[in-house]
Amino acid sequence: MKRYIRIYMQLLRLNLATLLTYRVNFINNMIASIGWGAMSLYTVIILTTHVTEAYGWKREELLLLNGLYGVIVGVFHMFLSINMGRMSRIIHMGELDGILIKPIDSQFAISLWQVNFSSVFRILMALGYTVWIMHSMHLVVTVSSILFAVGLALISLVLLYSIWFLMLTNLIWFTNMSNLVVFLYSFESMARFPKEMLTQLASLVFFVVMPLTLVINTPVRVLLHTATFADVMMLVALSVGLWWAARKYWVFALRHYTSASS
């Protein structure tokens, strides 16, 4: 474990050095990151302009849901999705060979090699927006409820990571599907909406999409004091279960990796 922490610290330093070398790219990425954050907030403002409530959620609660979505997804994009975005190219071009021969865990290397520092601005923007919305809603929050929500947000990140990784592991067989990442970004945006929205779906679709809606809904419900024990347990159980499944599936998939000649 210590060794992996040391490796990760070194990776952070390398990423920082890259950032300082390619400053224009950083500014480019920073604008894009702020743009995504702003677009996410703008989307919900536009969608709720003429609306007082949707699926039992008041307009302000929907805005809070989107604020927290910006924070959690911002962290996810900073540390994880940037790596998953290049998975297709790594596998398709046979660069996975280079990762597999390194004396470290391949899932660790493929998931955490790069850090998108420009996402910090998106996170800060969403955080500021979330605090402002909470203040305007006169929400009473205690230190313990904030800590609990943060803890659940971290568990949500594990769930989000596991969903993405499970899906992207399929690239071992379908190497040309680089657009699967675009689909996942689209799929992930479902988390911005109330969980109740999905209850009208057929049970099979609900079962597939439901884990994603827990990612943001559960920490927000904690802040709104409407979370139940079952909500929290479901999030924890799904995070642990899907994490385990993602790990097993990756190990299984590697047995079918045929290198650059595939």
Added chain:
Amino acid sequence: MKRFATIFSLYAQHALEYKVRSLVWFGVILFDVFVYLLYWRGVLTSGQTGAPWTFSEAVSYYLLLLVAGNLLQIHIEEEVAFEDIQYGRLSQYLLRPFSYFRFKFFQELPWRLIQGGFGLITLLGISLFVRRIVVVTDAYAIPLVISIVVSAYMLCFIYKMIIGIIAFWTIDYTGLQNIQIILYILLSGLLIPLHLLPSGIRSFALIQPIAYTLYHPVRAVQGAYTLSQLWQVLGMQWVWVILLYGVYRFLWHKGLKVFTAVGQ
């Protein structure tokens, strides 16, 4: 022309070979459409006052958007930027005796037709078995609407080629690509019909080129425009096609001078 027909045929085989990739692109738009329809269903059928449109209008708009998004939304920019310019594959095209622009045009066309086909089958299925979708029926308007759809394809293609060749001047293209995706989502009508945007940004959103690649064609197919409005849309599309093609030619010639042929 025969050689471009051959390129089309070769890439049609390629597109058919990678059907799953087409299916994923189709899934991206289908999922967005599905999420927005679910949201509007909850809002518009709950009996709230002051709703900006009816659920029936929302269904019609988003389902036509599903077809238009698959048929008209070009995805060539990633390949142009990453594979051709940054990995240096452009050299192969420069040595061949035909235009890179036209090559890419005929390369992309089969992908659009296949994905548009997925969208059309879904639309027909829903229209036949679930809910009838109203489209333009005026015999005088139909040729104009078809011209608008074809022009939208050309406009989107030129726009995406411009985005792709900007990679001549960047080392990391990802940021730029993200910025253009955000602009495209906001200004094409993918999120919400542009006429429902707040008045401050509506007038700008309706005249900028991205609106003519998706929003206006969808509204034209819906039958929302009169004959004179259809001519106006077509005229504006061609103004943008000519302007953007000029920009493309300018950037292409400038870009070739900085291209190092071994990738960046």
